[in-house]
Amino acid sequence: MVTAAGNVLKTPLPGAGRPNPYCVDFKPQDVPRTEDDQSVGSFITFGRFRTVHLGDLTLNRQFDLMCPNNRLGTVDLLIAARHGNVNAELLTHALRPRVAITNNGTRKGGQPEAMKIFYSSPGLEDIWQMHFSLLSGQEYAVPGMFIANVFDQQPPAMPVAPFAPPAQGQEAPPAPQHDGPASYFKVLAQQDGTFTVTNTRNAFSKTYRAASGTN
16 A cells, blocks of 8 residues: 555655656645545555556645655556646656556546646556546547447547636536446456457457567
8 A cells, every 4th residue: 555544655665766757847725624635545566567556645645645756666657647637747757657547537637738638648558448438529639449438428420629627616516316227347467478458349459468678
């Protein structure tokens, strides 16, 4: 466990602890603490395979965990925090995941500023999205085969431009009731670092082979 109750790991994991260059430009947010700051975050290993899941950890707590030194090192799979909302470069880029899974909704997560950070992350091969995101539109969405759940209220044409969310402090309209089937991603990891992600909606799978010399 690397975060809990507003606290973060202080001692670097084995092989980690190098200075994090992405910390330099981060400006802490002037916001009150919420339950999200209390998120339990786990760093999971299986042989050479590495993945991290930080729950709803806020940007300020991501900074506390990853700066000035990267205490976690690198991962193969990033289960993106905050429902696919913005995960700071100091987290995403420093972890250098090969694959990211965003636990977003159709109206929460996946907005352009979040997707740009994922897409520009060094070494990232694919992003898998739990839902098609209205906030992504076609401009920032991933290919459909990488999306577990499609649009919950199908319009005659898919939006190209990202949907503009309500202004800060305003309530978003309620999402349509979802009574249909729900799909998920299955991750199968091997001790040599190879792992496979399967979309249960369409049975599409992709295997990511362990790189030579992976620690």
